[in-house]
Amino acid sequence: MSLDAVLARIDADLPAATERLFELLRIPSISTDPAYKDECRRAAEWLVADLATIGVEAGLRDTPGHPMVVGHVPGDGPHVLFYGHYDVQPVDPLELWDRDPFDPALEDTESGRVIRARGSSDDKGQLMTFVEACRAWHAETGRMPCRITFFFEGEEESGSPSLVPFLKENAEELRADVALICDTTLYGTETPAIVTMLRGLLGEEVEITGPDRDLHSGFFGGPAMNPIRVLTRILGNLHDDAGRVTVPGFYDGVPDLDPGLRSRWDALGFDPTGFLGSVGLGLAAGEAEHSALEQIWSRPTAEINGILGGYTGAGFKTVLPSRASAKVSFRLVGDQDPLAIRDSFRAWVRDQVPEDCKVTFRDHGASGASVMATDHPAFEQARQALSAEWPQEAAYIGAGGSIPVAGHFKSVLDTDAMLIGFAKDDDQIHSPNEKYDLDSFHRGIRSWARILDALA
Amino acid sequence: MSLDAVLARIDADLPAATERLFELLRIPSISTDPAYKDECRRAAEWLVADLATIGVEAGLRDTPGHPMVVGHVPGDGPHVLFYGHYDVQPVDPLELWDRDPFDPALEDTESGRVIRARGSSDDKGQLMTFVEACRAWHAETGRMPCRITFFFEGEEESGSPSLVPFLKENAEELRADVALICDTTLYGTETPAIVTMLRGLLGEEVEITGPDRDLHSGFFGGPAMNPIRVLTRILGNLHDDAGRVTVPGFYDGVPDLDPGLRSRWDALGFDPTGFLGSVGLGLAAGEAEHSALEQIWSRPTAEINGILGGYTGAGFKTVLPSRASAKVSFRLVGDQDPLAIRDSFRAWVRDQVPEDCKVTFRDHGASGASVMATDHPAFEQARQALSAEWPQEAAYIGAGGSIPVAGHFKSVLDTDAMLIGFAKDDDQIHSPNEKYDLDSFHRGIRSWARILDALA
Incomplete structure (x- = not known):
């Protein structure tokens, strides 16, 4: 069965996949600071080049701000739109980082091996889980399990000013049967989640x-x-x-x-005590x-x-x-x-x-907030695929963060979105010393390989 | 009469006096920022060298912070302690300055010719009014009209941490019949003032x-x-x-x-309307x-x-x-x-x-606040001398700023202080584009020449 072969290839390819992610993490694509405009473009160009290596015809699409990356690959079965963002948060206060935020490294910590860098979790590491799953499918079978449109944004951390106009102008090209968004967390270390409510x-x-x-x-x-x-x-x-x-x-x-x-x-x-205790607090302030x-x-x-x-x-x-x-x-x-x-x-x-x-x-x-239509069959297919990969059954959860793109996909493209991510609450995204667990990266790639198989 | 000759010499020497002040203004002696420590010392050294040119034996006196400058010159009559500070405020936001804060220049404005630079009014320009008055007395008569101790501090803009310990250690040397402090404003463009209440x-x-x-x-x-x-x-x-x-x-x-x-x-x-209107406000907020x-x-x-x-x-x-x-x-x-x-x-x-x-x-x-003993005879002598120089009679006033040194002179040295200054409310001290009116500088020098004559 080709899924097993794809998963085995993912395991074998993990060191090379990590090195590819490091290349992307080395680009300081801080979208909110005009000083990093060229670096944002460089990150987009890196993605176009990387997609080409797995048979995806992709290109840069200019906007009044940072460019979009859009790539297409044909396939049988449903049309899937995958979204991630290549821009990252500012790094200040820089003096609180233990290393250069744009010099990624693997570090062994008490809770396992982590990838340390700005953007490792939010969102470069996450978006690359999907790209690497596609790479494994392509390498093993010579094709993708379904039709995929790749869509990467470079303004997520600065309010996505170009997103809605771009979606409107390219609605026919981007409309899909279901959207996949990889920018959220696991529910727990062993429990994956699909977010169905977003603030x-x-x-x-x-x-x-x-x-x-x-x-x-x-x-x-x-x-x-x-x-x-x-x-x-x-x-x-x-x-x-x-x-x-x-x-x-x-x-x-x-x-x-x-x-x-x-x-x-x-x-x-x-x-709640453990959640707040992890950041030195004890009383819910809301x-x-x-x-x-x-x-x-x-x-x-x-x-x-x-x-x-x-x-x-x-x-x-x-x-x-x-x-x-x-x-x-x-x-x-x-x-x-x-x-x-x-x-x-x-x-x-x-x-x-x-x-x-x-x-x-x-x-x-x-x-505005988003509430997903969980009666779409893709939700249950994905939940079961996730549950097969992780020790615990996958959960439908809410999320405190705001990922407006899910609402825009619904309102502009009429495409429902599934938000599936492998980040953890302690990833310190938007803070100094951001990290992404190597296990999140590895199981994340395997999860997408399974989900693509299930959706196809 | 030698006062007239001294005043005439002051008038003739004004361009040279201005150039001397410019030399001092070019030294960025920002006391609150450790990066400017050496510049503070350089300003103190400049003062020592300048005092030597008018026959004052002065020296640097180290403290845990920036050095004091103390100089003595013998003379008949009362012993006068003169105080000013050679440190200046930080200059940020630098982008709001119309020129380099440490590149002084004369500028013609609607209200007359001004000296533009950080410290021009607070307090380098003011302290030099006294030094220049002494220079004129020395040049014209070969001596000072009375015994003078010069005392310059370099930490006034950063809370004067070394001041009280220094006064205590050197009380015998610094105690005088009256202290003169030049760090305050005129009451009005034509009305000089002696401050008798300080917050x-x-x-x-x-x-x-x-x-x-x-x-x-x-x-x-x-x-x-x-x-x-x-x-x-x-x-x-x-x-x-x-x-x-x-x-x-x-x-x-x-x-x-x-x-x-x-x-x-x-x-x-x-x-009050004009006062607040000068800075774009209209209602008293206190x-x-x-x-x-x-x-x-x-x-x-x-x-x-x-x-x-x-x-x-x-x-x-x-x-x-x-x-x-x-x-x-x-x-x-x-x-x-x-x-x-x-x-x-x-x-x-x-x-x-x-x-x-x-x-x-x-x-x-x-x-704490200071309230001066206006029954000391020097107050009325100085008030009359000031009134002779300026178009309007000199006033006894309060001041909103805090010049703690006056209180310390009283409590540590048992010396009463007279606060006489020539700054104006629109000098923008502590703000971008600080200035000192050339007229303040000129009449300020002449005022001190008259006051020294009156006290002697």
Whole structure:
């Protein structure tokens, strides 16, 4: 049976597959920082060249931002659209990394061997699990088990500004029977998962301007309004004492958790103490009346992701600054309307800005939550294929992160998406010392080989 | 009469005096940033060499921080201790400067000719007014009109950590009949002033730590406590709706304004609208029940001088950061006890930090307010000398800035201080594009020549 041969080839080819991934990880494709524009293009070009080696006709597709990579390979059976992103998060604070983020290495840790590098887990390592599964199928059988379209984006970490226009312009080419997205985590070390609920994301930047220049707090402190005072006062009211977000109308469209889903989630035996303890915390900080797991998978949040104002260098400077700013994001669920929440947030801020100060907003993307149609037969085929590879049965779960592409595939292409990933909660994505377990990479490749076989 | 000859020499020597000041301004003596340690020493050495040219035997005096400069010159009459500081503020944000901050130039502006450079007003330009007055006396008469001790510090912009120990160790050498401090402003363009009330300063840095690493707000947003949320919530409560500081006991020791002083201040015709309008503001933001002038001269304040947390670069990063920090300063008046307020502030913060988070504090100096003994005869002698030089009569005023050295001279040396300066409110000290009016420099030199004559 060819699946067994494909799996055996994957096992034998793992060192070479790892070295190919290292080549991609060495490219610092930080999409949010304009200084790395050329590196993003270089990562896209690397993918085009690598796809060519497995018989996939792929090309770069320019956008106003970083290019897309699209490749096609014919095959019998259903048409599968595979999505991953080749861009990575910034690496600061660089001094907290134990090694160069773009000099990947295998490291032996207490919990096994890991691939250490920025992007190893999010998302280069994950997207390469699928490419390597296809490589093994191609090498072993001379063809792919089904028709596949490869679609790699380079702006996922910077709000995907080109994604929807690109999907609209190329809808006929990209529409498929099912989409596969590899950008999520396992449920547990031995338990794979298919994500069926994803939170949406709204990103906003707020800047308060008080005096028209930086002032000396001795001369002006007292009468002159300090924009940091204004900003902290507003953002300090973003949550009430029970952890609820105070922006008017914020909870419109937030559904109650389905009792059946809640009991399946309860059966997963999630351990909030261990989850928070792993990062040095002990108390769930979100809405008091919801469990930690519900808070992550099914409740909306507001977070201040960055704040800056005045003098923040060494020592002290008694400046009364002209400006202060913050980046705020909202995770959204159910039918929450990102654009209505943006409007309400901006109005709520404006209402609290003193007459003397100005406020400006910058839009950093807005996408609603996604809930997948698990009655599509591909879901159960994939779940069984995953369960065959891993020690524990695969679970349908929610996910706290936002992968707006799943919603866009549905709304623009009318294509349902399955989110299957092999990352772990301790991968430190978006943080220093990001890693991807070698076991995630290896079993991930094997999982896709099985899923392609099952879907075909 | 030799005063007239001295004044004429000052007028003739102004271009050369300006060039000497430029030499000092070219040295980037930023005391708060360790990278500029050698430059601070270089500025001190420049002063020693310059004092030698006017017959003052001066030397560098090492401290654990930046060196002091002390020089003596004999003379008849009272012993005068002159103080200035040769260190300057940091220059960031550098992109808001119209020229290199350490490449001084004369510029013609709508309000006259100015010297543009970091430190031109605070305090190199001011301290050189006194040195140039002495130079003219020395050149014209071969001696100084009275016994003078020159005392220059290099840590004024970084909390003066070495000052009090140095004063204690050298009290016999530095004790004088009166101290002159040149680090304050004119009351108005044509109205000189002697400051008789100075606010004190307490500097504190607060850092909140939540999770033990930076987290992805998708995975952890909700259950994991965000330290920026904690920090903004606390600092957002630092003032109440009426602009009063909420730290318990903060107003202990704040005196009511003396009715006599209030009526003298009222007579100055201060224009709060014009004052705030000059920096793009219109409403006094401090305690609602006090006038803007009272807020600056006689009321205590709390200001957030800097805040930093999470991702603050270009674009967006959905990080839930491990830490957030702020620099907070308090301007103090009357008998407010800086150490008691530090304790109260720290307890007030600690009470609001959730069980799950940690808080650490860093001390950035603490000094009480100063009220001068205006019945010392030197005050009226100096006031009359100033009134002779300027179009308007000199005023006794308060000052919002903190010049702790005046209090230390009194407590350690038992020497009363007169604060006389020629800076203007629009000098943009501590801000980009700092300047010092050439007229301030010129009349400042002439003022000191007159004051030395009057005191002698």
